[in-house]
Amino acid sequence: MPGSPPPPAPEVNVARKPGRPRSEEAHGAILDAAIQLIREVGYDALTMDAIATRAGVGKATVYRRWSTKETLAAEAVERIMRAIPVPDTGTVDGDLRRMMRNTLDMYRDPASGALLSGLVAAMARSELIARTIRSGFVGVRRAALRQVLERGVARGELRKGLDYDLVLDLLVGPLSYRFLITGGPVDERLARGVVDAVLRAFAPKD
């Protein structure tokens, strides 16, 4: 047929490997099982045997994909904490409030809350997991927050020359600190107090 594109042959260069291909079903089942188990028993009581059994999979099938418990746990955790919307309400105050509420929800949901605890335990023990989390879940959130701040500076709501990392940590640090360390209430009052304080501290100089 004239004008028709050349036959796609999309796999021409893909160099098919011989042998039975890896089961995507097993892959997903393992990750799901790992996530469930981290929530149920925590990172420390997590065992590869339990993951394999729960996933209905042999241990070798797990190790074929992730060479250690760490790498598996890191990916399991990464998988459920991905996209975060960057709000755009027109004001820094509105945007920050919305993002803080989002974060609040995450801490307060027992599902993700328990996971977060396990995560911190895992990061404290594994540099690999720490890096994975930092570049994934944490990085994404920070980038979104930073965008909000940058827009605020551009609009003149925040002073120029902001130390973004400082402001980011001032916004997020208190919540994580309460959650992990003091066990105090992680609630609207805290969120609002933090946002207000930051906005006061970094309002344009005049």
Place this chain on the structure above:
Amino acid sequence: MPGSPPPPAPEVNVARKPGRPRSEEAHGAILDAAIQLIREVGYDALTMDAIATRAGVGKATVYRRWSTKETLAAEAVERIMRAIPVPDTGTVDGDLRRMMRNTLDMYRDPASGALLSGLVAAMARSELIARTIRSGFVGVRRAALRQVLERGVARGELRKGLDYDLVLDLLVGPLSYRFLITGGPVDERLARGVVDAVLRAFAPKD
């Protein structure tokens, strides 16, 4: 708070237990061994056998006092992070700067830094350990910091009606957040930025 007065001699009615009393020497030796080993090999590679051997003590003697590795580690850490001076430089700014520097040192000292990571892991897993740490090491620091803030309010350097918990978390949260989560620099710049922001945000209203 350190130096609390002795309770009103409750020993009067304390029925002496029969049998050989527990050896305080062994107690201390175990704790010391645990601390050494955490520093040497890390929290994860810590084993009860190694602790017992290093302390020159039978394993039963360890387990008689601490039923799990975590409880032992928690107390070991507690022991080296006790007293904290409440500075009094005459200004909130000076006091806070001094306390932040103190905290900074703690995070930067490899010895206590490594402990802190393990500690958070332990707290995430064990409510008991969490309570121990909160009422000990964390509580002491918060109380000292609060005292500084209260003096600042009294002197008119900070606004009245402060939400102390909020301010405390704004001061301390960013440091712990960087240390545990982002892995960013925990340095003078951060400390100074945090103190300045807090002072600006909570300066007297007029």
Place this chain on the structure above:
Amino acid sequence: MPGSPPPPAPEVNVARKPGRPRSEEAHGAILDAAIQLIREVGYDALTMDAIATRAGVGKATVYRRWSTKETLAAEAVERIMRAIPVPDTGTVDGDLRRMMRNTLDMYRDPASGALLSGLVAAMARSELIARTIRSGFVGVRRAALRQVLERGVARGELRKGLDYDLVLDLLVGPLSYRFLITGGPVDERLARGVVDAVLRAFAPKD
């Protein structure tokens, strides 16, 4: 019924178990290590750790096969005391003498002697071990001895209507009794005395 199908050939349905089969090499290595160690350090100083180490095997591999030290020791002993020839010299007297010498050798060999002591201890404590030993090592010897006696009766060297169990115990009991209880000499003189006494006592009535 003619044309009836062949017997169900039980092996046909023997469902193969999934998973890696147990290693016969490990099995043998453990048994060998156990025997060596019993000989070297005795039954009491025998430890499962030592057996596993000597066999180059994990402890779990040992416990997967033998749930206690006794069952392992029983089988270890069983393994080295298996076949016994049934002599045929033409006379009961000759046959018995030969078998007694064989038994004598067993008691006098330090290797098997030490095992025997431990074995009796184990039998006294465990009905399972007792049954294992009785149906194996003991049973084989009794069957052989009984065959000798039956031939003697057939040849008219022993009286008809023998109580075989009685004669068997008269032949073997004194040796084991000396070995285990009195600690007296288990030697040719004893063996010969026993055989002579039994032949006199059970000679044909006329």
Place this chain on the structure above:
Amino acid sequence: MPGSPPPPAPEVNVARKPGRPRSEEAHGAILDAAIQLIREVGYDALTMDAIATRAGVGKATVYRRWSTKETLAAEAVERIMRAIPVPDTGTVDGDLRRMMRNTLDMYRDPASGALLSGLVAAMARSELIARTIRSGFVGVRRAALRQVLERGVARGELRKGLDYDLVLDLLVGPLSYRFLITGGPVDERLARGVVDAVLRAFAPKD
């Protein structure tokens, strides 16, 4: 002072200073507890702690008297197997039958039977216990039996020049062998068969 009367010392003969009156009482209580426990749980599961607790005594009090578990167990066992009457019915046959019945009773009584099993286990493991048992319980019975045989020889019921040890072992070995090794019936039929065989085998030559 010479000539002066002795100080009144009112309690001197009244027995019992405080703290010490239980000395002999404790001794017996320990032995009794040991015997009970050997019967209940066997020699292997016997623990010094259990003995001390059962006896209402401190462990040190036990070790003050017996330096090891072995020595205590040996004495405990010895204590209940002491005297045995030497019968004198006028004939070897009658005497032996009576003694065999006595032995039979011992094996068949569950109380002493269980103890015997533990005993053999203990002898197999401890040369000290073996010696104690041989010179005590076993020795006494053998001496009694020997006396019976000697009288039989004197009366002409048995041939001269008997190998007493041989005859003793022929009489007693089969019973102990059945009890310990084969698990066969230890009954009147066996006893009678043994006695008859021995009398036939060692009857006077003519």
Place this chain on the structure above:
DNA sequence: TCCTAAGCGAGACGGTACGTCCAGTCTTCGT
């Protein structure tokens, strides 16, 4: 249609740490 290679579930493998239990000793207090 068969062959070859890699996948699969199952579970045994060597190792290491766990938390418990005992033997035999030592230390406290009470009598």
Place this chain on the structure above:
DNA sequence: ACGAAGACTGGACGTACCGTCTCGCTTAGGA
């Protein structure tokens, strides 16, 4: 000075988990 009570060191116990290694079997290309 002896008693009960119980903590002490040391070391074996039997269990659990890690990461690896077989088993017998499926599942795909390529011959």
